[in-house]
Amino acid sequence: MTRDFGVVWEHADRLVEGLLNTIILTLVGASLALLIGSLVAILLMSSSRPVRLISQGIVDLMRCIPFLMLAYLAYYGLPSLGLNLDNWTAGLFAIVVYNTAYMAEIMRSIWIGLGRESIEAATAFGFRGPRLYTRIIFPQIFLAASPMIGNQLIQIIKDTAFLTIIAVPELTHAASSIQSQYFVPFAAFIAAVLIYWALCMLVEAGVFVVERLAEVRR
Amino acid sequence: MTTAAFLSLLQGAGVTLVLSGAGIALGVPLGLLLGLIRWGRVPVLSPIVMVYVSLLRSTPAVTLCLLIFFAIPTMGIDIGPWTASVLTLGLNTAAFNCEIWRSGLNNFSPDQLEAARSFGMTPALRFRRIIFPQLWRACLPGLVNEMTLLIKSSPAIAVVGVVEITRAATRIGAQTYDPLPPMLVATGIYIVLIVVFVGLQRLTERLYGQAGAAA
Amino acid sequence: MVEHVGSTNPECVLDIRGLTKSFGTNVVLDGVSLTVERGKTVCLLGPSGSGKSTLLRCVNFLEKPDQGSIYLSGRRIGMREGGVIPMSTSELAQARARIGMVFQHFNLWPHLTVLQNLIEAPIHVQRRSRDEVVAEAEMLLERVGLTDKKDVFPNRLSGGQKQRVGIARALAMKPELLLFDEPTSALDPELVGEVVAVMKTLAEGGSTMLVVTHEMGFARETANEVVLMDGGRVVEKGQPSEFFTNPKTDRARQFLQRYVSA
Ligand SMILES: Nc1ncnc2c1ncn2[C@@H]1O[C@H](COP(=O)(O)OP(=O)(O)OP(=O)(O)O)[C@@H](O)[C@H]1O
Ligand SMILES: [Mg+2]
Numbered sequence: 001m002t003r004d005f006g007v008v009w010e011h012a013d014r015l016v017e018g019l020l021n022t023i024i025l026t027l028v029g030a031s032l033a034l035l036i037g038s039l040v041a042i043l044l045m046s047s048s049r050p051v052r053l054i055s056q057g058i059v060d061l062m063r064c065i066p067f068l069m070l071a072y073l074a075y076y077g078l079p080s081l082g083l084n085l086d087n088w089t090a091g092l093f094a095i096v097v098y099n100t101a102y103m104a105e106i107m108r109s110i111w112i113g114l115g116r117e118s119i120e121a122a123t124a125f126g127f128r129g130p131r132l133y134t135r136i137i138f139p140q141i142f143l144a145a146s147p148m149i150g151n152q153l154i155q156i157i158k159d160t161a162f163l164t165i166i167a168v169p170e171l172t173h174a175a176s177s178i179q180s181q182y183f184v185p186f187a188a189f190i191a192a193v194l195i196y197w198a199l200c201m202l203v204e205a206g207v208f209v210v211e212r213l214a215e216v217r218r
Numbered sequence: 219m220t221t222a223a224f225l226s227l228l229q230g231a232g233v234t235l236v237l238s239g240a241g242i243a244l245g246v247p248l249g250l251l252l253g254l255i256r257w258g259r260v261p262v263l264s265p266i267v268m269v270y271v272s273l274l275r276s277t278p279a280v281t282l283c284l285l286i287f288f289a290i291p292t293m294g295i296d297i298g299p300w301t302a303s304v305l306t307l308g309l310n311t312a313a314f315n316c317e318i319w320r321s322g323l324n325n326f327s328p329d330q331l332e333a334a335r336s337f338g339m340t341p342a343l344r345f346r347r348i349i350f351p352q353l354w355r356a357c358l359p360g361l362v363n364e365m366t367l368l369i370k371s372s373p374a375i376a377v378v379g380v381v382e383i384t385r386a387a388t389r390i391g392a393q394t395y396d397p398l399p400p401m402l403v404a405t406g407i408y409i410v411l412i413v414v415f416v417g418l419q420r421l422t423e424r425l426y427g428q429a430g431a432a433a
Numbered sequence: 434m435v436e437h438v439g440s441t442n443p444e445c446v447l448d449i450r451g452l453t454k455s456f457g458t459n460v461v462l463d464g465v466s467l468t469v470e471r472g473k474t475v476c477l478l479g480p481s482g483s484g485k486s487t488l489l490r491c492v493n494f495l496e497k498p499d500q501g502s503i504y505l506s507g508r509r510i511g512m513r514e515g516g517v518i519p520m521s522t523s524e525l526a527q528a529r530a531r532i533g534m535v536f537q538h539f540n541l542w543p544h545l546t547v548l549q550n551l552i553e554a555p556i557h558v559q560r561r562s563r564d565e566v567v568a569e570a571e572m573l574l575e576r577v578g579l580t581d582k583k584d585v586f587p588n589r590l591s592g593g594q595k596q597r598v599g600i601a602r603a604l605a606m607k608p609e610l611l612l613f614d615e616p617t618s619a620l621d622p623e624l625v626g627e628v629v630a631v632m633k634t635l636a637e638g639g640s641t642m643l644v645v646t647h648e649m650g651f652a653r654e655t656a657n658e659v660v661l662m663d664g665g666r667v668v669e670k671g672q673p674s675e676f677f678t679n680p681k682t683d684r685a686r687q688f689l690q691r692y693v694s695a
Pocket of ligand 1: 456459461479480481482483484485486487488
């Protein structure tokens, strides 16, 4: 068994490369999803009932689809529509589309609990349009939503593992390739599991720090 | 898409449902056991369960499935893709269910247990007659919600070759060189499945309140 | 309602004419007219539900009036010149920035420090230079006695301190008019004094203020004019000395009996 872990250690560079891909996919995917999700949240909170119903319908529908299904649609399905993405980009695309729905829903849930007072004050002081959102509304939402956004980040990290099925060279894919080459399944996958664990704990530590910041800003 | 293709997608849906059901049947009671160990602060076991829950909650189902499918045979135990799949889904969901059961147990008022104890009930009797009948009602909405998440992560088992919905769809796509239609139908099947489960969750919430959903 | 054309008294900062507002069938403002002259403080009194808050909210169009017109320093608010076409949201925002508002529940921005609360709108709405705004904000904080709290977040302040920040935040916009909606009624009794003191120095320093309040002491000592509202109408206005000692209407007498003796 120690010999197996030795084999994995010799190929640690492959794991590191996979880990980097996992991290990049997670961070870029989450940031884009948060950005687009913010815009969708504005639709979810629209004063127009049709806009609200339609956007909520789409968001709810998106949340009924398994992530791998969406990745398949992006990778195998989009070419039928004339859009050819390589596997890495297709994976990122799926992460963004999938998580936009979740981020929008997270922001909506915080938004409806946000006191109207501070927004009303901003309106009375002449804030409107994009600046009202970027200066007053979203900062408060992000602070309050940090635990939920953190949870979603952990979910994204785990979802990236699905992308091994469309051969994206992420962490599980790296572990898989080491195991199939040297037949060290236990060591290879346990190494991957421990790295995922560390990654998720890092996210939780980050949430803890943001929570301390948010506490004084309520 | 042909009728045969559609039928094979339905067959995939059957596989998804059977394996998910088996995973739930394994994961719900196991989660209760783990939750009781944590709640009762059983020495030695409780910290182990804590680590298990933390570890499993951050392990992707795909990675867990590969680990089980490839590593267990090296210990001399023969295991097929179906068994590996049920173990994956069950062990994974058990970690989340543990937290749901535990929060239900933590919400239990100490007075009731005190009363039961004063009537001379044994711990086993207390659990069976007093705790469990109330506990499962409080936890049901949370558990059903977790079942929905399990269905959504079930495509992970495709990685060891189980022909569930997603794999059935890619297969048809590979045969017909037109992957979009089977994938859209597969997506539709998932939407139906999940909508049913979300409906179930709403129903349990209405029937038994939301206490267990807070996990 | 006939539209009064022609400019008003140039000394009039706020001129409200024939304002009406209903929520559904509930007529909340029923033809309110009111003026506030430059440098004067007008106190708006009235029982709960008489429409005072609604009137203030209509002044900066947080609530859209049904009829009537509002002029700020001779310029129409909410409608473009001519009174037919509504202002665009950006015109409305510019108009609102000329009016400072102090809220009953402070409505500070919780994610910003005290100093940041003061400089937020001057920088991002009025687009003034940061250095200038910060220097001014520091002076304002000194005036309300909160220099040592400038880097603190609002939730670490007492109610009285929050409201003084609220006032300083409104002043930082250099508004032509200050609106106060019951600025002390959410405060513990022992904290009312510090806020009233700040408002008094403002009134004496020549700010133009329209104040909804139940602090009769403030109205009696500081106001240039007192306006009593009831059921969405102005029922009496006058000098505080007149109003408090010798009210002309029965309604005013009843009101004073209830609120001043209490
Ligand atoms: N947004 C709204 N929608 C419906 N009705 C409203 C709304 N705002 C105020 N009202 C109603 O208008 C009436 C006057 O309210 P307003 O807040 O202006 O009174 P007020 O004089 O400020 O009373 P208070 O002293 O209690 O603050 C009340 O009957 C209130 O219920
Ligand atoms: Mg009011």
